[in-house]
Amino acid sequence: MKNLQFNHQNLLLSFVLGVIALVINLYPVPFFANVQFILGNSLTVIVAILCGPWYALITSLLASTGLMLIWDSYHVFVIFSLEAVFLGFCRRRDIYALYGSFIFWAIIGMPLFYLMANIFFDLPAEHLSFVTLKQAINSLIYTSLASLLILMLPKLWFFETKIKDKQRRTLSKQMAYFITLMITLSLLFSALYFNFISLNKQQSLIKKNQQETVFHLSSAGEQYINMHTKVIKNAAQFFTLVNNTSADQQPLLSNLHNNYPGFISMLITDDKAKMIAASPITRFKDINSSNHLSVKDRDYFIEAFYNQKTFISSVFVGRGFGNDAIIAISAPYFNKDTPLQPAGVIEGSLDLKYFSAIDYDFNKHNNQSVILTDEANNIIYASDELNLKVMSPFKYSIHNGYYVTDLQLMNLQSTQSNIPEYIYATRELNNGWKIYVIEPFSPLLKLAERQMLSSFIILLSALLISFFISNRISQLLTVTLEMVANHFEKLNQHDLNTQVFDDNSPKEVYSLYQRLVTSKQELILHQLALEETVALRTLELEKANTKLQELVDKDPLTNLYNRRFAEHKFNEIREFCLRSEQAITVAILDLDFFKAINDSYGHLAGDECLRQVSELLSQHFKRDIDILARYGGEEFILILPMTNALNIEHHLNEFRVKLASTKINSPNAAKQFNVTVSIGAITANANYHAQLDKWIKIADDNLYQAKAQGRNRVHVSIINPQSEP
Structure with missing residues (x-):
């Protein structure tokens, strides 16, 4: 990192x-x-x-x-x-x-x-x-x-x-991985598709089953209420027709109750709202006593008596007849003599525990539960395993958006949770009641978990098997190629004549083998000729490289080294002089009035002048370790290692004098001319400075002084070896 x-x-x-x-x-x-x-x-x-x-x-x-x-x-x-x-x-x-x-x-x-x-x-x-x-x-x-x-x-x-791969992979490993990769994807998508279809079918079955259950339960509930409503209505018509006394009505009512046990209790009142008959009689006080029971404050009496129609009450808890949730169904009956004035009402308290019997009948073979609510969303009935209180508000939350499924989901116990608890279906009855059929969501989730776990185990097993098989297949495909490679690794002419390849090898590999045999024979025939040609070409290349290096490093006009070579060699010369604690001289030479030579005698004369000056330089500074280079135009640079600070100025002046006395011949005309040179130099210990530019700067300044003092002069700076750069 x-x-x-x-x-x-x-x-x-x-x-x-x-x-x-x-x-x-x-x-x-x-x-x-x-x-x-x-x-x-x-x-x-x-x-x-x-x-x-x-x-x-x-x-x-x-x-x-x-x-x-x-x-x-x-x-x-x-x-x-x-x-x-x-x-x-x-x-x-x-x-x-x-x-x-x-x-x-x-x-x-x-x-x-x-x-x-x-x-x-x-x-x-x-x-x-x-x-x-x-x-x-x-x-x-x-x-x-x-x-x-x-x-x-x-x-x-x-x-x-x-x-990049650290090591080149073998063909067998690559093939094994690719086969394993394809099998992995195929198995994964196959398993997921199978699980998806299976879960969809399971959801469809659950949804269909719940919808059928809620339909039958609601139908049965409506039939149950409608049938008992008709019983009360028909009983009221019967008591109107027979016009019996109160003493006769008691056995008739008891007999009616025995035929319809869905009623918890039944009663008949007079026009003063006092009970004159009741069933079962044991659940009432003595109706013949002076304190007759009165129901004038009950809705079922008020609605049926005064509105003169059959009345179905909302759900309520019975008062004086137990604590069960019931509904009261009542209807008025009349006397023959006063057909417009009700003689009283007949009422039946319908037992809603009937839904537990329906619940049992429909759900004894599955995991469903039932909730019945009235028009005010109060619980009328709930399956025992839900532990919901009857006549309490039905509180739940609809689960929406977090879990992807085609089913309707709800929460009862943890209404704020993002995890659904139940799958449900609902239907509203004709009287405004609602019935809910619910079953836990976790079994379906467990089923999905088992399917996915099974798929993962099967996938893992299949991958191990496929990895082994793919390795074997790849080895069968590559082993013959390895045999070919091994056979030809160190094969001589005698081996080629006696080599017999396995006939059980694949046709393509055998064909490749035969081609390689032919190619190997041709290669052996051409090997010696190729080696001889390579040797000749190598020698020619070495000569060409040497000549090319000379062209790169030398100035073509003067045959001296060029500026790039001089700058490059300075570091080597300095390192050498540092080890032996020797001085170095760097000198810049500039021909005086060189432009006048070009103007007077022509550029060819100027080129000839540069060649003769270069030749004279080579003759005067002739040590192998001296670097003589054309610095540019009419300027030259000298890098002279292992120089004597006391003699260097004299040696440079000797060259200056020799050049001034030399006659330069013009190539185009029989004319001769002289040329002088100004020289600026620096002599210092090798540790003076590591950069050649610093040396050149002082030498160039000295050259400027030589020019300023009248040209044809040498100006040298000798730097104390102990001085800092």
Whole structure:
């Protein structure tokens, strides 16, 4: 990490793919319940394979941002960032991404996710293993997709700055991985498709069963109420027709009650709202006593007597006849003599526990429960296992949006929870009541968990088998190629004549073998000629290189070294003089009035002048270690190692005098001319300065002084060896 440097191309790729992954992860693929498959992470795996762990971390952080926005959970940054870095390091160690994904989720991913989910998530314990397993399967899906995308897209496979394999992979390993990859994807998608179809069918069956149950229950309930309403209505008409005395009505009422036990109790009143008959009689006080029971404050008397119609009350708790939730059904009866004035009412208190019998009949073979509410949303009846209080408000929450399913979901106990508790179906009765049929959601989730776990186990087993088989297949395909390579590794002419290849080998490989035999024979014939040709070409190349080096390092006009060579050799000369504590002289020579020579005698004369000056320099400074170079135009530079500070000025003056007395011949005319030179130099110990420019600066200043003093002069600066640069 200390010397971590980012490649701009890799950085751009990781950022662009990260943004694309963020957008893709905003739309995860729903499967069932809270299971969603995220495909954007496949781009993170691509970056891990191509660029390594730290680029993959950048892509993962961007991709996880999309998941955080829709899931509102920061665990995605931890889990998927660790996975990205792990896969990146696996790639650096030449471990295939699919194998790395298996290792990560088996050792790190699933245990860590289970721990984080158990601490930070509001999930029941029975849901944790299902969600954890889903994450691992999801990873295998997007890792396999990423590996296939790299194979299918040449721009990714041949990405310039991608991580290179440390060791070249064998063909058998590559084939085994590709076969395993294809089998993994095929099994994963097959298993998921099967699970998806199976869960959809299971949901359809549950939905259909609930709808049928709620329809039959509501129909049975309506029939139950309607039938007992008709009983009361017909009984009122009967008592109107027979016009019996109160003493005769008691046995008739008791007989009627015995025929319709759905009524908890039944009674008959007179026009003063006093009971004159009741059944069962044991549940009433003595109606013949002086304190006759009066029901004039009851709705069932008021509504039926004064409105003269059949009345069905709302649900209420019986007063004086027990604490059961009942409904009162009442109707007026008349005397023959006064047909417009009711003689009283007949009433029956209908037992709503009848729904428990219906509940039992319909649900003895499944896990369904029943809730019945009245028009005010109060509970009339609830199955015992729900522990709901009768005549209390029915409180529940509709679960919407968190779990993907075709079923209707609700919560009863934990209404604020995001985890659904029940699947339900509902229907409203004609009288405004509602009936709910519910069953726990967890069994369906358990079924999905078992299916996914079974699929994962089958997948893992199939992968192990397929890995073994693919290795065997790849070995069968590559073993003959290895045989060919081994046979030709050290094969001589005698071996070629006696070589017999296995006839059981594949036709294509045998054909390749025969071609290689022919090629090998031709190669042996041409080998000696090729070696001789190579030797000749090598010698010619060495000569050409030597000549080329001379052309590169020397000035073509003067045949002296050029400025680049002099600057390059200065460091070597300085290192040599440092070891022996010797001085160096750097001199700049400039021909005086050289322009006048070109103007007077022509440029060819000027070129000839430069050649003769260079030849005279070579004759005067003739040590092998001296560097003589044309510095540019009519300027020359001398680098003279191991010089004597006391003699160098004299030696330079000798050259100056010799040049001034030399006649230069003009090539175009029989004319001769002289040329003088001004010289500026510096002599110092080698430790004076490491940069040649510093030496040249002083020599150039001295040259300027020589020019200013009248030209044809030498000006040398001798620097004390102990002085600082």
